[in-house]
Amino acid sequence: MDKKNYFLDEKPEKLTYGGVFRKIDDWARARSLWVVAYGTGCGSIELRPTFTSRFDAERLGMRMVGTPRQADVLIISGYLTVKTLKRVIRVYEQMQSPKYVVALGACPINGGMYYDSYNAINQLDLYLPVDVWITGCMPRPEAILAGFKRLQELIDSGRADGWKKYIENLDWYRENQRKIIKNWKMPNYNW
Amino acid sequence: MSKKEVRLFIGPQHPGVTGNMSVEVLLKGDTITWAKTHIGYLHRGFEKLMERRIYIKSFPLVCRICVPEPDTNEENFARALEELGGIDIPERAKWIRTLVLELSRLQMFIMWYGGIAGSMGLSTPVQWGIGDRDYILDLFEELTGGRIYHIYIMPGGVRKDLPEGFEERVLKVMDMIERRLPEYDEIIMENAVVQKRLKGLARIPKEWVDEMGLTGPVARACGFPYDVRKDHPYEAYPYLDFDVITEEGCDAWAMLLVRRREIDLSINLIRQIIDRMPGGEFQVPLPNVLYWRIPPGETYVKSEATRGEFGYYVVSDGSDKPRRVHVNGPSFVHGITLLERLLVGQNIADVAPIMVSLQTCPPEMER
Amino acid sequence: MEILERLRERFEVLEEKVQRDDLIFVGTTGKNLIPMLVYLKEYEGFKTLVMISCVDWIEEGKFQLSYNLWAPKQKKNIIVKVFIDRKQPNFTTIYRIWPQAEVYEREIHEMFGVNFEGNPTQGEELILEDWDDIPPMRRDFDTLKYSMEKFGERAPKSRINIRREISEQYDEWRRK
Numbered sequence: 001m002d003k004k005n006y007f008l009d010e011k012p013e014k015l016t017y018g019g020v021f022r023k024i025d026d027w028a029r030a031r032s033l034w035v036v037a038y039g040t041g042c043g044s045i046e047l048r049p050t051f052t053s054r055f056d057a058e059r060l061g062m063r064m065v066g067t068p069r070q071a072d073v074l075i076i077s078g079y080l081t082v083k084t085l086k087r088v089i090r091v092y093e094q095m096q097s098p099k100y101v102v103a104l105g106a107c108p109i110n111g112g113m114y115y116d117s118y119n120a121i122n123q124l125d126l127y128l129p130v131d132v133w134i135t136g137c138m139p140r141p142e143a144i145l146a147g148f149k150r151l152q153e154l155i156d157s158g159r160a161d162g163w164k165k166y167i168e169n170l171d172w173y174r175e176n177q178r179k180i181i182k183n184w185k186m187p188n189y190n191w
Numbered sequence: 192m193s194k195k196e197v198r199l200f201i202g203p204q205h206p207g208v209t210g211n212m213s214v215e216v217l218l219k220g221d222t223i224t225w226a227k228t229h230i231g232y233l234h235r236g237f238e239k240l241m242e243r244r245i246y247i248k249s250f251p252l253v254c255r256i257c258v259p260e261p262d263t264n265e266e267n268f269a270r271a272l273e274e275l276g277g278i279d280i281p282e283r284a285k286w287i288r289t290l291v292l293e294l295s296r297l298q299m300f301i302m303w304y305g306g307i308a309g310s311m312g313l314s315t316p317v318q319w320g321i322g323d324r325d326y327i328l329d330l331f332e333e334l335t336g337g338r339i340y341h342i343y344i345m346p347g348g349v350r351k352d353l354p355e356g357f358e359e360r361v362l363k364v365m366d367m368i369e370r371r372l373p374e375y376d377e378i379i380m381e382n383a384v385v386q387k388r389l390k391g392l393a394r395i396p397k398e399w400v401d402e403m404g405l406t407g408p409v410a411r412a413c414g415f416p417y418d419v420r421k422d423h424p425y426e427a428y429p430y431l432d433f434d435v436i437t438e439e440g441c442d443a444w445a446m447l448l449v450r451r452r453e454i455d456l457s458i459n460l461i462r463q464i465i466d467r468m469p470g471g472e473f474q475v476p477l478p479n480v481l482y483w484r485i486p487p488g489e490t491y492v493k494s495e496a497t498r499g500e501f502g503y504y505v506v507s508d509g510s511d512k513p514r515r516v517h518v519n520g521p522s523f524v525h526g527i528t529l530l531e532r533l534l535v536g537q538n539i540a541d542v543a544p545i546m547v548s549l550q551t552c553p554p555e556m557e558r
Numbered sequence: 559m560e561i562l563e564r565l566r567e568r569f570e571v572l573e574e575k576v577q578r579d580d581l582i583f584v585g586t587t588g589k590n591l592i593p594m595l596v597y598l599k600e601y602e603g604f605k606t607l608v609m610i611s612c613v614d615w616i617e618e619g620k621f622q623l624s625y626n627l628w629a630p631k632q633k634k635n636i637i638v639k640v641f642i643d644r645k646q647p648n649f650t651t652i653y654r655i656w657p658q659a660e661v662y663e664r665e666i667h668e669m670f671g672v673n674f675e676g677n678p679t680q681g682e683e684l685i686l687e688d689w690d691d692i693p694p695m696r697r698d699f700d701t702l703k704y705s706m707e708k709f710g711e712r713a714p715k716s717r718i719n720i721r722r723e724i725s726e727q728y729d730e731w732r733r734k
Contacts, residue, residue, distance in 0.1 A: 118699075122709040183688045
């Protein structure tokens, strides 16, 4: 197994975002949000009712997709452990820009009830740019839908620019990430 | 690893795995020759955190150990503390606890029933299963205030009494679910895809059951009548009238049949409980919980979760915090020891149905 | 209980306690442990290993290993306890008796640093990744300090200060 560095270490040279059709693009993007199916924490149990028959998020243009390459939204459903954080960064960097991060619950804000845990991170926005925070433990499906409504508004008005900040401040994010993830080269089971 | 083999990682970001875990496999063509489970993606160190918190503060923590079915954890931990602290709880509290446990088992089984079809690519039963489960979650919301995490069972009883008219609403939901079940059977049990793929899949040798300590529906699908509700009756189960469900066959189809019959059993038990619910107090007053010291001692309590035997090993040293709490979920054996051996020789497409059949639940493996 | 008498005849039993009708605790020495487990498995019907647990008694300088067995016929649990030295935590594996013991021992090695000689997968990472401190479940490991150092403060400092001021005001008010 080669120890190739799969993480993005250099900034992309040119951002293909903006231009004359930006408003039209954003309008369309806000109405078809595809969510990568990665249940990173306990919040994923409420994502199932949200995306199935009762609350039916599909009527708002949202659905789950299996691969990050086709997804627009990454949901951080609750706490993140060190081991998951590494995979989440990997998933996030595989997603195509523009991409958005939604964080559920109190745990990604300040650690929540796991503030003294040796394996759960305390503040998510040191490592990934978050666009929308949704409160609750766990957030009810209605709250998740309201959060997505807010995300749609932000995208519509061009203010959901977390992914741009991530690229602009990549060095700062990298430094924070490397503080936690000691073995930055991925081991060969890292998927 | 020879050159003809391919190393493949299934999960953690994969729609087929049951939660945030991953399986590393070696493939020869389409056949798995070696498998290894990787866990730890959800490890929060509950056992360490509980050593730092007083007993009553641990209750918001324990329900998060198994997300889809939190009540088993609360009940186990509360029962362990009552045994060590010498507290007797009133009859009505026991019956209410049993009602909550059975409702929680039922919602998990219904979600699983849709999930096993979903793991084979049938998407209609998934929508039905999760949709019908929501009726039970609404009941929980009325009873406890939370859909997923209830923190309802406390040492000394339960937090609140049943609301007025709750029993009728439970019975109404049970009638509704019972009416829906034949439709489920029609699209799952009588589906040729399900029958063809599950019959003979993941056949477990019978001698593994005792040797590895398999429990729950996995052991009962091999013909072993192991059920903690019957073997070590707790709460109100000794007064209830039921038989242990067993099937012969030892394969994924037998596990499906066991779980399908468990849904009927749960509905039956809930009706019995509501029929015979006694009156009286629903909790006994505890000593001041902020200074509650439990005498030195240790105990092991267990109960029947949907996946198997769920045990709590609690050691107290006489202070107001536990010395050690060890949570032993059934998935620890099913998901690592059994799964690694079962996957050898199977097809790559069958990994998802096998994992769903064993019902591995990552948060209880790594806590 | 009859089984306790039979155990006392054959092995060195340091302590015994009948917790419930279906739960017995037996303490023994390290030398007697494996013969006792084999005897319980082959002659007394305790066929199944439910779990292995470890307790850190830091004040006495000991680790307690608890082997929890279950008898399917008699419907009884027995927990065999053994104490080992905390400074040199070495013990023998029992994975040849029960295969699932391998994973439990691997977890205890990771969380407590107990060394099980002969365990084939010991030392592989099971739960933690790139761990850089003493094993986390030991009592002398301070998880709050580790979390603050590695993951930063729980909340930005200004917010903590506001909370501290409020609590100081509250304390003063109570003193009056």
